[in-house]
Amino acid sequence: MNQLRWFFEPLIGWNPPLAPALLAMMTAQAFKFLRTLLRRNRPDFTRLIGTGGMPSAHSASVTALSTAVGIGHGWNTPLFGVAAFFSLVIMYDATGIRRAAGRQARLLNRLVAELQEHHTLDFEKLGELLGHTPLEVLVGAVYGALLAFLLHP
Known part of the structure; x- marks a missing residue:
């Protein structure tokens, strides 16, 4: 644990809530x-920046941010309330609106x-992996909270 904190101390000292996020x-x-590399035996570099999949990076980051704010500024402060509220909105959006899209x-x-079997259409395939399942959001949130607890100075 101390080796991990020593490694990240310069980053965390920069901004304790933002760095873990x-x-x-x-x-x-x-x-x-x-995970994609192990499952498909080939790299898919779009997974480094793409949305969707396990775990939810959005959930991990906003939960890490909220948790770090709670640890650093108090769980009953307006700042934590704002961070927690926006975290919940983002996680709801990931499982609801983006998943439906x-x-x-x-x-x-x-x-x-x-239609293209019978007609000539100029169509760019739409991205399908946009949202998350509730499990992907939960795993991301747990990961983000754990990371914030482990790395907070």
């Missing part, structure tokens, strides 16, 4: 890249693929 987002994206994109891509 950025680190949570970057490492969650790296987990998605590695991904489902619609998948359906549109299928419809256009069927």
